[in-house]
Amino acid sequence: MNMMANDTPRVVITGAEVRLGGADGVAVRGADLSLRAGQVTALLGPSGAGKSTLLRAIAGLERLHAGEIVSDGNVWSGPGMHLAPERRRCGVVFQDYALFPHLTAIQNVAFGLRHLSGGERRQRVMESLEAVELTHRARAYPHELSGGEQQRVALARALAPEPAVMLLDEPFSGLDRRLRADLSAMTLDVLRRSGTASLIITHDAEDALASADEIALMERGSIIQSGTPDALYLAPASESAARMLGDVEAFASRVDGGKASTPLGVAAAPQPDGSAVTVLVRPEGILVGAGGEAGASARIVSRRPAGPVVVLLIALASGERVTARAPVSHPAQAGDAVSLVLDPAFVSVVAR
Ligand SMILES: Nc1ncnc2c1ncn2[C@@H]1O[C@H](COP(=O)(O)OP(=O)(O)OP(=O)(O)O)[C@@H](O)[C@H]1O
Numbered sequence: 001m002n003m004m005a006n007d008t009p010r011v012v013i014t015g016a017e018v019r020l021g022g023a024d025g026v027a028v029r030g031a032d033l034s035l036r037a038g039q040v041t042a043l044l045g046p047s048g049a050g051k052s053t054l055l056r057a058i059a060g061l062e063r064l065h066a067g068e069i070v071s072d073g074n075v076w077s078g079p080g081m082h083l084a085p086e087r088r089r090c091g092v093v094f095q096d097y098a099l100f101p102h103l104t105a106i107q108n109v110a111f112g113l114r115h116l117s118g119g120e121r122r123q124r125v126m127e128s129l130e131a132v133e134l135t136h137r138a139r140a141y142p143h144e145l146s147g148g149e150q151q152r153v154a155l156a157r158a159l160a161p162e163p164a165v166m167l168l169d170e171p172f173s174g175l176d177r178r179l180r181a182d183l184s185a186m187t188l189d190v191l192r193r194s195g196t197a198s199l200i201i202t203h204d205a206e207d208a209l210a211s212a213d214e215i216a217l218m219e220r221g222s223i224i225q226s227g228t229p230d231a232l233y234l235a236p237a238s239e240s241a242a243r244m245l246g247d248v249e250a251f252a253s254r255v256d257g258g259k260a261s262t263p264l265g266v267a268a269a270p271q272p273d274g275s276a277v278t279v280l281v282r283p284e285g286i287l288v289g290a291g292g293e294a295g296a297s298a299r300i301v302s303r304r305p306a307g308p309v310v311v312l313l314i315a316l317a318s319g320e321r322v323t324a325r326a327p328v329s330h331p332a333q334a335g336d337a338v339s340l341v342l343d344p345a346f347v348s349v350v351a352r
Helices: 051-059 105-113 118-131 147-159 177-194 205-211 229-234 239-244
Strands: 009-019 026-036 040-044 066-071 074-078 090-093 165-169 197-201 214-219 222-227 249-254 259-262 265-268 276-281 286-290 296-306 309-316 321-327 337-342 347-351
Touching: 009 051, 009 197, 026 040, 026 051, 026 066, 026 197, 026 214, 040 051, 040 177, 040 205, 051 090, 051 165, 051 197, 090 147, 105 118, 105 147, 118 147, 118 177, 147 177, 165 177, 177 197, 177 205, 205 229, 214 229, 214 239, 222 229, 222 239, 239 276, 239 347, 249 259, 259 276, 265 337, 265 347, 286 309, 286 321, 296 321, 309 337
Parallel strands: 026 222, 040 197, 040 214, 090 165, 165 197
Antiparallel strands: 009 026, 009 066, 066 074, 214 222, 249 276, 259 265, 276 347, 286 337, 296 309, 296 337, 309 321
């Protein structure tokens, strides 16, 4: 089970299109995505973006109308080609566990291993249950297991056949917050160690930023940006990509002499002069200094502590309001006059 992670994608999705009927009928349109061995990719996007449909297409539960899905050089879906789901090296974990109620944990995990000899099968089952720390509950039936334990059995069952890709559709959303955090950390660890390429649908941007190796952002059927959490947080490709990962201030501007100006100062802009752009600023990129220092004059409206940081609502001279995030030790209080400057590391300029 311990294949090493490497940079060769195990699954490559190119120009995938899925039509389902309904409003305009296209649930996935021209989606491109690569999934790598030993890496967890979080698929994030608003409701109806096409996340579940894309997962179902990779699993072979939906047909592609255009584009292709290739795994380790084998075409799974493509023009005139649709490999049956059971012939894809693809494990799936859904929100509702979908364990067989009349089978024990061992029997559930063994279900997908009927092609192996008895000895090999037993060994693989125990290895899989061990990976999810459930050997002590191996003989229990699903109704005797907690929600979190059932989800771990579902994970072990999906991993046991050593799939090339693991697909997880909001696997933790039915669980309470603390359990979710624990199970999420364990699941990601197990997935990475298994060497499989994993794609996990989540609604939780903070969780994706903290735990995934890559994030893919989906909107209206397309992957609008993918990359490492840092790259996506710091260099979003568009305003909507930026908003999917957290708070951002957006200022409409026009490029002049390689720069775009905002009420908080200017930002370097790679676009040609005259281009209409949006300057995106993360709350950490608004540096709040004492009044009278260099920068844009402003006043603190409110100060709200949030653990290690403090959230400052600030009114600019124009009356516009922005939100800054600073370490909780920051001295600014409501009513203080302050000066604002931009930290370029948290600023990006995108086409409008
Ligand atoms: N069986 C179906 N028939 C027709 N249209 C469908 C069907 N299933 C989904 N759709 C539509 O396809 C689009 C994508 O749906 P999908 O479930 O893939 O989105 P999602 O991003 O997973 O959303 P959510 O986060 O709410 O689960 C939506 O517009 C949805 O209404």
